[in-house]
Amino acid sequence: MTIDDIQQIISYAYPKIQAYYGKGKLPFPKIDTSHSNTYAMHSGEPEATGEHAATTPGEYYKGTIYLYLPNITNLEVLLRSIIHEYTHYTQDSELFQKYRDMYDYEDDPTEIEAHKNEEDWNKKDDKGNYLLTLMNVSIVVLVYLLVHLMQYMKMKILVLMMKGMMKV
Numbered sequence: 238m239t240i241d242d243i244q245q246i247i248s249y250a251y252p253k254i255q256a257y258y259g260k261g262k263l264p265f266p267k268i269d270t271s272h273s274n275t276y277a278m279h280s281g282e283p284e285a286t287g288e289h290a291a292t293t294p295g296e297y298y299k300g301t302i303y304l305y306l307p308n309i310t311n312l313e314v315l316l317r318s319i320i321h322e323y324t325h326y327t328q329d330s331e332l333f334q335k336y337r338d339m340y341d342y343e344d345d346p347t348e349i350e351a352h353k354n355e356e357d358w359n360k361k362d363d364k365g366n367y368l369l370t371l372m373n374v375s376i377v378v379l380v381y382l383l384v385h386l387m388q389y390m391k392m393k394i395l396v397l398m399m400k401g402m403m404k405v
Contacts, residue, residue, distance in 0.1 A: 238309070238310075238312070238315070240306060243315060247270075251319060257357070258324065263326070263330075264300065267301055269301050269304070270303075273306070274290035274308070275305065277290075278303050292308060294317075294318040295321070297322040297326050303322075313359075324350060324351040328350070
């Protein structure tokens, strides 16, 4: 997926995720995709790396959801990451910190809830419609790709016409 694809999906899906999970106590978090990994984000050094640099797709930190695009490999990972980090936004921040200090990652109740909510990435309502309209997101991406393919084909035809290899 390209950065443009990811931005289009975020623009489409994020308001639906906000509506589905509701508002937390703080203002809605913005989504930042400008850092390559958690170490680069926290240090301010674009080339910084560390143990989780290649595996962490995102994190919620100080009112912002950070998505690390090199680790977002497909639509499912993108939506799961937004849902997971948005869940942390909706959780009590004092309890969130307390649990961080008390539990390992796997046993932390806030992480358990966030992982459970990730399963909603393709959840359907009783009528069979995707709650987060994943199919509509897929259609948006498909249309985007078709438009780019058409532009590419027009350029190829134009080049062939200029070379005299194709006549209209």
